[in-house]
Amino acid sequence: MQICIATPVLRKNDGQGRVNLEIAKEALRRGYSLRCVTEEIDGELACNPRVTWHKVHTRLLPTQLLRSIAGIVLTSLVLARRRAPSEFLLANGASFVQRADIVAIHFLHSSWLASPYHGSKAGRGLRRAYYWLYDRLHTVLERLAVRAAHHAVAVSEAVRSDLQEVCSRTPVTVIPNGVDVDEFADRPPERAQFGLPQDKVIALFAGDLRTPRKNLDTVLQALRYAPDVVLAVAGSSSRSHYPELAARMGLADRVRFLDFQQDMSGLMRSADIVVFPSHYDPFGLVALEGCASSRPVIVSRAAGVSAVLHDGAAIVLDRSDDPRGLAAALSRLAASPDLRQRMGEAGRRIALDLSWRAIAARWVDLIEHIAASKTRIGAMAERGLVTAGCDQ
Secondary structure, eight states: OEEEEEOSEESSSSHHHHHHHHHHHHHHHTTOEEEEEESEEOHHHHTOTTEEEEEOOOTTSSSHHHHHHHHHHHHHHHHHHHOOTTOEEEEESSSOSSOOSEEEESOOHHHHHHSTTSHHHHOOHHHHHHHHHHHHHHHHHHHHHHHHSSEEEESSHHHHHHHHHHOTTSOEEEOOOOBOTTTSOOOOOOHHHHTOOTTSEEEEEESOSSSSTTOHHHHHHHHTTOTTEEEEEESOOTTOSHHHHHHHTTOTTTEEEOOSOSOHHHHHHTOSEEEEOOSSBSSOHHHHHHHHTTOOEEEETTBGGGGGOOTTOEEEESOTTOHHHHHHHHHHHHTOHHHHHHHHHHHHHHHHTTBHHHHHHHHHHHHHHHHHHHHHHHHHHHTTSSOTTOOO
């Protein structure tokens, strides 16, 4: 069987890209060949003789909206020309217009658009209109993709629930994100490498700093009420207002903006706490990486990962916009090394059950099951027992 994966990027340092990379590696381990329609691909995959790469060029376009539209159009054209009838097609969101065997939903634009924190409700002028147009367009496209697919995979129970409102007829399976339990492990910290103080409690925030969704705003507000904590921020600060905001709030000496980091595992080990109070997140891989690193995690209930962080591994905030509550959680953890250790050990146990190898195996098991079902239905259709193309 040949499996086709269509996704914007297929590499390690990207949430959606990492999921697809692990699926691809597991499929290759089981002897399948791959066709990848993507702009970026992992170097190891690109060199594998059983992998065919169709590069989609969108990077030179000026906005993410134009790049996204161009990616959908170009991917659709590649698949229309070159897809074999027997090829298994794994889509990621609204990657193209053809009917997929599985559509993976890593982010549900309709849910984020409905959030009171969406940029279209907080921004101004053209920026506000841009945010609305981007997510409104993707809301329409993702609904079409889910309704057309044979099967959908949601990254969390929260996404599954929202998907059932979009299309109750498409079967949905929940497969959470995984984590590299070898890379993210509890080893000695490396604070000097990141310019972090040795004698302070370090909280780590990692995420996109160009939008309000990851909610650094509330973290900065909470920091004013948690004076014993220094905040490390990982994420590109180019065109971000957050460094200026931290300075205006008088927090410049307690917030370290570290820009984009390749060595996230080293940074995790150098922190004492991982903070992730996202306004909306279908899963939240950063929180799971914190657990794998044996670090206590503070998350909002709006993050899908909160549903798997049981057994005392995390402090879950009912509200994402509660700086006092977040500050209380930070201060509680900062004051108790023993509590941090117990929560870190509990998080590590959860992470071990969600290793990338285990998660990728669940994905490929599902692919094999759906492919076998399609083969049986096709054989029955040839004998006139069912109508060809019927979903069962």
